[in-house]
Amino acid sequence: MQSLGKSFTLARSLSPSELEFKWITEEKRYLTLTNYSTYLVNINRLLMWKEIRGGKEFLDQEEIKYLPLAKKGKLFKSWIESYGKDMTSLDLRGIGLTFLPFEIAQLPRLQALHLNNNQLTSLPAEIGQLLQLQTLDLTDNHLSTLPSEIGQLSQLKRVDLDHNQLTFLPAEIRLLSQLQLLRLPKNQLATLPIGIGQLLQLQELDLKSNPLTALPAEIGQLSNLKALWLQSNHLTVLPAEIGYLSGLQELDLCDNQITTLPAEIGQLSQLEKLYLKNNQLTTLPAEIGRLSKLQDLDLNNNQITSLPIEMKGLTALKKLQVNENPLQSIPDEIKRRFRL
Missing domain, CATH: 3.80.10.10 (Ribonuclease Inhibitor)
Structure with missing residues (x-):
């Protein structure tokens, strides 16, 4: 995108095998910046969907894989609510995510979330709803801030934030009372919050x-x-x-x-x-x-x-x-x- 007037020609329907932005040439539609953000939301949903157990098989069904992208996005909301409620670990490393879909909140039993090697610039507030999360790996992304809701993750034991662009840590970091390992190398931190002293279980701190x-x-x-x-x-x-x-x-x-x-x-x-x-x-x-x-x-x-x-x-x-x-x-x- 070089200007607000630039538009994009994209496939109307995508199967999981086409998620690496190799567009089909049949049945195209015209997409402008007006609905580009909605398109991105749904692309990230699909990227996440195919990594969840049973997701790829669901998307490969004949009656599903040729549905319009927007329709798939709506289906994801109900699908993850049914199939994600018992999930304890999710590996989304290196799949090209530009942001984390807010449906991540539909995984209430999640204990480990691996998001390393993506292109995330921020995290949704909904991440604070993962109340059983113990491991959060965000290594090698483009994060410049963390949401204050991260302080709600009271069961976190390990957080990896290596190689991001963080300039400060939210004051709510002090609320991670079970945190044992905090890795922050290769960021842009000039100061640490005084609340860091409240991480009384911390055993390893990498700065x-x-x-x-x-x-x-x-x-x-x-x-x-x-x-x-x-x-x-x-x-x-x-x-x-x-x-x-x-x-x-x-x-x-x-x-x-x-x-x-x-x-x-x-x-x-x-x-x-x-x-x-x-x-x-x-x-x-x-x-x-x-x-x-x-x-x-x-x-x-x-x-x-x-x-x-x-x-x-x-x-x-x-x-x-x-x-x-x-x-x-x-x-x-x-x-x-x-x-x-």
């Missing part, structure tokens, strides 16, 4: 490759968090509250602009992996020596001139990387242990 400049202090309320991935953001400091993440096992801060670490980093008693490559650190706090379970520490490519003597307390450390730092002072015990 890689966003333009985050700071973390809210409320991040420290995520007491069950085990992994926090913040690689490739624009962070310069960490809040002192990071030290409250008592269950954290992995912290990835590579490729940021961090200049100092808070002393509270030493309170992460369960931390096993700490990645700080490609930052602007000049020193390390003495408290880093309290990380008695730390096994892997990557400090490559910083501006560190000395390592604190307290690092000898890192008794579990197996791998230490300090390449590309202007190191001038290294404790003898650390030198011998890691052959620096």
Whole structure:
């Protein structure tokens, strides 16, 4: 569509095998932008329909497959109400959806919904009616916002939103009280809502490759968090509250602009992996020596001139990387242990 005056010539009837926009040449009708949106609604309904168990077989019936597209769209509403009520999982990945039909609300028992690798730019408010949903995968779409109704999905345990265009998260995200995994890499998030601290069951939070400049202090309320991935953001400091993440096992801060670490980093008693490559650190706090379970520490490519003597307390450390730092002072015990 290059202008409002452009029109489209499309098939009057489509079978499932023709849904990949390979139009038949017989019996065409003239379609303008006036009813183009209705056409899109019905195309997305058919794309969804043929992925539901029994849908393709229904559409392939002789008395159904040559019906006009609009008629099929109306049939879908009643069909899904009858055949979708017991469905617990729906895989719609990579089928060319441009939006999710609102009839998704007719699947009240749905627990897993896979929508990755489509062309979705938004989600309908009706998604909030999937009250039993536990897994929602929206990886590789074009979402710029999420509806506030997502907060109604109180049973959600996993949400994948990798590779979208989100610029913010709705405040209602705080209502996902059962959420255990939240993946948001490769979006456009510059801030996080303070309500993120209310996700008390969260175990994994992936925020890689966003333009985050700071973390809210409320991040420290995520007491069950085990992994926090913040690689490739624009962070310069960490809040002192990071030290409250008592269950954290992995912290990835590579490729940021961090200049100092808070002393509270030493309170992460369960931390096993700490990645700080490609930052602007000049020193390390003495408290880093309290990380008695730390096994892997990557400090490559910083501006560190000395390592604190307290690092000898890192008794579990197996791998230490300090390449590309202007190191001038290294404790003898650390030198011998890691052959620096």
